[in-house]
Amino acid sequence: MSSRTKNSRFTGSTIPQNSKIDNEKSGQEPRTKNTIQNFSSSEFPDFDICIIGGGPAGLEAAIVARTLGAKVIIIDDNPGLGGQLIKQTHKFFGSKAHYCGVRGVDIAGILSKEVKGSDIDILHNATVVGYYDDDIIGVLKDDRLFPVKAKTYIFATGASENTLAFDNADLPGVYGAGAVQTMMNVYGVVPGKRAVVIGSGNIGLIVPYQLLQAGVEVAAIIEIMDKIGGYYVHAAKIKRAGVPIILKHTIIEAQGKECVEAALISKVGGKYECLSGTERTIECDMILIAIGLSPLCELLYQAGCRIDYIPELGGHVPYHNEDMMTTKKNILVCGDLACIEEASTAMLEGKIAGAKAHEALYSRTKQGKKIVRQAKQELSVIRSSPFEERITFGLGKLK
Amino acid sequence: MKGYLKEHPILEFKRGKKIKFFFEDREVEGYEGLPIAAALHAAGIKVLSFSERYDRPRGFFCAVGKCSSCLMEVDGHPNVMVCMELLKPGMRVRRQKGQKK
Ligand SMILES: Cc1cc2nc3c(=O)[nH]c(=O)nc-3n(C[C@H](O)[C@H](O)[C@H](O)COP(=O)(O)OP(=O)(O)OC[C@H]3O[C@@H](n4cnc5c(N)ncnc54)[C@H](O)[C@@H]3O)c2cc1C
Ligand code: FES
Numbered sequence: 001m002s003s004r005t006k007n008s009r010f011t012g013s014t015i016p017q018n019s020k021i022d023n024e025k026s027g028q029e030p031r032t033k034n035t036i037q038n039f040s041s042s043e044f045p046d047f048d049i050c051i052i053g054g055g056p057a058g059l060e061a062a063i064v065a066r067t068l069g070a071k072v073i074i075i076d077d078n079p080g081l082g083g084q085l086i087k088q089t090h091k092f093f094g095s096k097a098h099y100c101g102v103r104g105v106d107i108a109g110i111l112s113k114e115v116k117g118s119d120i121d122i123l124h125n126a127t128v129v130g131y132y133d134d135d136i137i138g139v140l141k142d143d144r145l146f147p148v149k150a151k152t153y154i155f156a157t158g159a160s161e162n163t164l165a166f167d168n169a170d171l172p173g174v175y176g177a178g179a180v181q182t183m184m185n186v187y188g189v190v191p192g193k194r195a196v197v198i199g200s201g202n203i204g205l206i207v208p209y210q211l212l213q214a215g216v217e218v219a220a221i222i223e224i225m226d227k228i229g230g231y232y233v234h235a236a237k238i239k240r241a242g243v244p245i246i247l248k249h250t251i252i253e254a255q256g257k258e259c260v261e262a263a264l265i266s267k268v269g270g271k272y273e274c275l276s277g278t279e280r281t282i283e284c285d286m287i288l289i290a291i292g293l294s295p296l297c298e299l300l301y302q303a304g305c306r307i308d309y310i311p312e313l314g315g316h317v318p319y320h321n322e323d324m325m326t327t328k329k330n331i332l333v334c335g336d337l338a339c340i341e342e343a344s345t346a347m348l349e350g351k352i353a354g355a356k357a358h359e360a361l362y363s364r365t366k367q368g369k370k371i372v373r374q375a376k377q378e379l380s381v382i383r384s385s386p387f388e389e390r391i392t393f394g395l396g397k398l399k
Numbered sequence: 400m401k402g403y404l405k406e407h408p409i410l411e412f413k414r415g416k417k418i419k420f421f422f423e424d425r426e427v428e429g430y431e432g433l434p435i436a437a438a439l440h441a442a443g444i445k446v447l448s449f450s451e452r453y454d455r456p457r458g459f460f461c462a463v464g465k466c467s468s469c470l471m472e473v474d475g476h477p478n479v480m481v482c483m484e485l486l487k488p489g490m491r492v493r494r495q496k497g498q499k500k
C-alpha cells in the first residue's frame with residue numbers, strides 16, 4: 001500500500017538544524033515569573049539537575065531530586081505543567097498508590113501544585129532545541145536561544161503521535177487522536193462534527209468516548225488486527241455507546257477537496273493486504289490517527305547517547321539501565337521517552353531517575369535508597385500483569 | 400461564541416478576554432490566550448497553509464508543537480507554529496505557502 005500512497009504528509013522534527021547558541025544574548029534573562037529572574041550575572045546559573053519535560057515523569061523526578069536536596073530546574077515547552085495528563089478527563093485505574101480513580105487532569109494538578117510550592121525553578125514555554133559540547137543545552141524561548149548548563153540532565157520529553165501513510169493523508173481533517181483530545185479538552189474547541197478513528201488501542205478507544213461527551217458523532221473505529229488493541233473496559237464503554245469497532249479493516253484514502261469529507265476503508269486479508277471489492281466510504285469530517293506513539297529522542301541522539309531500536313518499547317529508544325541511566329553518565333531518562341507505557345509507570349521511573357541523579361552527584365542517602373527500592377518494586381508489580389508482557393519482553397532487549 | 404464547547408460533563412473552560420484578530424485581512428473573533436490554531440478552528444478555518452510544490456491544503460496534526468504541520472505567517476513572521484503560539488488582540492495571521500527560508 002505505502003509504495004502507491006499519494007499525498008501523504010511527512011511531519012518533521014521541530015529542532016532547527018545547525019542551530020548555534022547565541023552567546024551574546026545569553027546575558028539577557030528570560031522573562032518568567034517564577035524563576036531565574038533574580039540572577040544578575042551575565043551567565044545563566046549552574047544547576048545540579050535540569051529536567052527536560054514537565055509531564056508526570058519529569059515532575060516526579062523533580063520532586064524526588066529536590067526532596068533529597070538537589071537544586072533543580074524544569075524546562076517545558078507548554079504554558080503549564082502536566083504533559084499529556086492535562087487532556088485526560090477519564091479516571092485512571094490500577095492501584096490506589098498510582099492515583100486509581102483520579103482523572104489524569106487532576107493528577108497533573110496535584111503534581112504541579114507540589115512543584116510550584118517548592119523552590120524548584122520552572123521555565124515555561126521554553127523548548128530545548130539542542131545539546132552541545134561541554135554538556136550545555138540550548139533553550140528557545142520568546143524567539144531567543146540561550147544556554148543552560150547543569151551537572152546532570154534528566155530527559156522526560158515523552159513521545160509524539162505516529163502518522164500513517166494513505167492516500168491524501170495530508171488533507172486538513174486528518175489529525176492525531178491526541179491532538180484532537182488537546183483541542184477539545186484543553187481549549188474547548190472541537191475541530192469537526194463526525195469522526196472516524198483509526199486504531200483501537202487505549203487512545204483509539206478513550207478519545208472517541210470523550211468526543212461523544214463533547215457532543216461529537218463518532219462514525220466508527222477501524223482496526224487492522226483481528227482483535228481490539230486496548231483494554232476491555234474502554235472497549236465495552238464505547239461499544240455500549242453504540243460506536244462500531246470494525247476489525248480487519250484499514251483506511252486507504254481520505255476523500256475531500258479542501259478538507260476531509262469521507263474515509264475510504266477496506267477489509268484486509270491474512271497478510272494485511274487490502275481485499276478489492278470490499279472498499280466502502282464512511283462520511284466524516286475528521287479522521288483521527290491513533291496508531292501509537294514514538295519516543296522523542298532526537299536530543300539524545302545529538303548528545304551521543306546510544307539509541308536502540310526496540311519495537312515493543314515504541315521504536316527508537318535511548319538505552320537505559322534499571323536505574324534509568326543512559327550510556328552517558330550525566331544523562332538519565334524516564335517516562336514515555338524511555339518506553340511508551342503509561343502515566344503510572346512514567347511517574348515511578350521519574351522517581352528512580354530523580355533519586356539516582358541525586359545519588360550520582362552527591363552520595364547515596366537512606367531516603368533515596370528507599371525511594372528507588374519502592375519504585376522498582378511497584379514497577380515490577382505493574383509489569384507482571386499480562387497486559388504488560390510486551391513491555392517486559394522489550395525491556396529484556398535493553399542490554 | 401460559536402465553535403467553542405460550552406457545556407461539558409466533566410470540564411469547565413476558563414477563557415481569556417474576547418478579542419479580535421485578522422485572518423487573511425478578515426476580522427475574526429477569538430479568546431485571548433488560546434493557541435491561534437484553536438481560535439481559527441473555532442471560527443471554522445481548517446486550512447492553515449499550502450504545500451510548497453503542489454499547493455495542497457494543510458492543517459494541523461499534533462497540536463502540541465512537535466510536527467511543524469501548522470506553520471503560518473503571524474504579524475509578518477513566517478513559520479510560526481500556530482498550535483503553540485498564543486493569540487493576542489490585533490494579530491495578523493496568514494496562510495503561507497511551503498516553508499519559508
Ligand atoms: C489519550 C491518552 C490516554 C491515556 N490514558 C492513560 C491512562 O488511562 N492511564 C495511564 O497511566 N496513562 C495513560 N496515558 C499515557 C500517559 O499519558 C503517558 O504515558 C504519560 O503522560 C507519559 O509521561 P511523560 O512525562 O513521559 O511524558 P509527557 O506527559 O508527554 O510529558 C512530556 C513533556 O515534555 C515536553 N517536551 C517535549 N520535548 C521538549 C523539549 N524539547 N523542550 C521542552 N519541553 C519538551 C512536552 O511538551 C510535555 O509537556 C494516556 C495517553 C494518552 C495520549
Ligand atoms: S500541529 Fe504539530 S507542530 Fe503544530
